[in-house]
Amino acid sequence: MRAAIEVAKANRTPFGAALSMGDEIFVTAANHTKELSDPTAHAEIMAIRKLAEHLKKTNLSGFTLYTTCEPCPMCMSAAIWAKVDAIFYGCTIPEISLFMDQIDMRAEDLNIKSFHRVTILDSVLKDECINLLNKFH
Numbered sequence: 001m002r003a004a005i006e007v008a009k010a011n012r013t014p015f016g017a018a019l020s021m022g023d024e025i026f027v028t029a030a031n032h033t034k035e036l037s038d039p040t041a042h043a044e045i046m047a048i049r050k051l052a053e054h055l056k057k058t059n060l061s062g063f064t065l066y067t068t069c070e071p072c073p074m075c076m077s078a079a080i081w082a083k084v085d086a087i088f089y090g091c092t093i094p095e096i097s098l099f100m101d102q103i104d105m106r107a108e109d110l111n112i113k114s115f116h117r118v119t120i121l122d123s124v125l126k127d128e129c130i131n132l133l134n135k136f137h
Contacts, residue, residue, distance in 0.1 A: 001088060001125045003028050004066045005132065008043070014099075014132035017043035017067040019051045019060070019084075026063070027051045043067060044075035048082050059083050068129040069096050070122065076107045079118055086119040090129025099137045 001018075003025050008016025011030035018028045029046035033039055044067050052058050060082040065071075068090045071079060079087055093102050111118055 001066045001068075001090065004043070004068050005090075005125065005128055008068050008132050008136075012136055013043075014129070014136045015043040015068055016132075017047040017065060019047050019063050019065055021063050027054065040074065042072065042075050044071050045078055048078050048084075052082065061085060064088065066124070068132055069093075071107050073103055073105045073110055076110045076118075080111070080114045080116050083116050084118055086121070088121045088124045090122075090124055090126050091133065092122060095130060096133065099133045 003018035004016040007028040007030045008014060013031045015031035016028065019026050027047050027050045029043050029050055031043045032041040032046060044065060048060065051060060063084050064086040065079055065084050066088050070089045070091065070093045071087060087107065093104065093106055096102050108120055111120060
């Protein structure tokens with residue numbers, strides 16, 4: 001999670017992500033929706049794209065996605081399609097909603113209706129992730 005927080009800080013955004021296998025971090029990415037004029041350029045999507053391109057495959061089984069904020073439905077769907085094993089996130093969609101508009105669908109709600117179940121752990125370094133929202137939103 002530290003890598004996700006650091007890439008968010010470096011890019012002056014509350015949204016950062018990292019993909020790892022075991023103790024090895026393979027990629028990090030930040031939200032670039034404004035810079036790229038791309039509403040899909042969320043940190044999680046950018047990280048998944050970067051790793052899939054690097055590995056030349058779409059199946060990311062064995063990887064864990066760390067993200068500063070709970071994945072939105074688009075990002076959660078991408079993680080499911082990529083078959084990511086686990087997602088650890090900092091602050092929740094209801095907490096993010098205090099700072100900006102969100103689609104009110106929780107990651108777990110999408111996960112339980114999916115063909116691939118992702119292990120989800122929330123509130124990882126939550127206070128630090130909420131501080132990113134305070135600082136960069």
